[in-house]
Structure formats: structure tokens, C-alpha cells
Amino acid sequence: MEEYLGPVRxxxxxxxxxxxxxxxxxxxxxxxxxxxxxxxxxxxxxPPAYARAAGTDGPAVVLTFSSSGPELAALHHVGPPFFAAPWGSAIVAMVLAPDVDHAELAELLTESFCVHAPRTLAERVRAGSQ
Structure with a gap:
């Protein structure tokens, strides 16, 4: 998990x-x-719910994040490495691999932040003026 913690952090x-x-x-x-x-x-x-949803007993590392709109539907249905999280209809999970696209990861995390952040913070992030 350590190899993924740094980029996500x-x-x-x-x-x-x-x-x-x-x-x-x-x-x-x-x-x-x-x-x-x-x-x-x-x-x-x-944890068993994640293992079942991801289709693996591991070892694996999973990242969950939120999405919305057409992107949410696409991520729920695109297939590996993405899957619907074991709970929450707006939550997507992704099995991480050593070749994960860090730019895509940043985009997914930023969008998830914007889904949950107060409107003013989300607008600030989307405008690129952190």
C-alpha cells in the first residue's frame, strides 16, 4: 500500500x-x-465486502472515491480496474496497479473532492486557483 500512499497523499x-x-x-x-x-x-x-466487489482475495490496494453524472455511470460499467463500491451509489472503487496513470488518479481525486466540498471550495479548485 505504501507505493500508492505517496501519490494519493x-x-x-x-x-x-x-x-x-x-x-x-x-x-x-x-x-x-x-x-x-x-x-x-x-x-x-x-475486508470481505471489498474482496467480493473487486473479485480478488488480494493482495491488492483499492482506492474509493466519489463521482457524479455520466462519469459515474461510465466508471461503474467500464470494468477493471474500476468497480462499484460495496455501498453507496455515488462511490466508485479502483484496484490500483504499479502502472496507474497518475494524471488520471489526480483527476479522479480532484473530482471526488469537488463532489463533497462546499461550492466555493469546489469552484476554487475547478478554476485552478488553490
Whole structure:
């Protein structure tokens, strides 16, 4: 999980008012009280809901994030490495691989932040004036 923590942390740390904290399993990033990203390992079939949804007993690392509109529908149906998270209709999960596209990762995390952030913060991020 460490190889993915750095890139995810770097993107999330650059978003206004975002903060990192330990999650029930893994690490999550929040804006105010809303989680916009969650990074967690799957190992030996645990956590079971994620292992089932991802179709792997691990070892694997999963990133969950939020999306909306047509992008949400596309990500839910595009197939690996994306899948619908075990709960929450607006949550998408992605099994990370060593060749993950860091630009795409940054875009997905930024959009997830904007889904949950107050309007003024989301507009600031979308305008590129952090």
C-alpha cells in the first residue's frame, strides 16, 4: 500500500481544507466531515465486502472515491480496474496497479473532492486557483 500512499497523499494534500486520517481500514481523506477518498489494502479476502466487489482475495490496494453524472455511470460499467463500491451509489472503487496513470488518479481525486466540498471550495479548485 505504501507505493500508492505517496501519490494519493500528494494530490489530496494539495486540495484546500482536505485532511488525512486513519480509517477503519486503511487511510482516508476528508473535506470537512465528508470522505472523498479512501485507500485500503485487500489481503486474505479481507475486508470481505471489498474482496467480493473487486473479485480478488488480494493482495491488492483499492482506492474509493466519489463521482457524479455520466462519469459515474461510465466508471461503474467500464470494468477493471474500476468497480462499484460495496455501498453507496455515488462511490466508485479502483484496484490500483504499479502502472496507474497518475494524471488520471489526480483527476479522479480532484473530482471526488469537488463532489463533497462546499461550492466555493469546489469552484476554487475547478478554476485552478488553490
Amino acid at each position: 500528494a494530490v489530496c494534500a494539495g486540495l484546500p481544507e482536505a485532511y488525512e486520517e486513519p480509517a477503519w481500514h486503511g487511510v482516508r481523506w476528508r473535506i470537512r466531515r465528508k470522505t472523498f477518498a479512501h485507500l485500503l489494502p485487500i489481503d486474505a479476502g479481507r
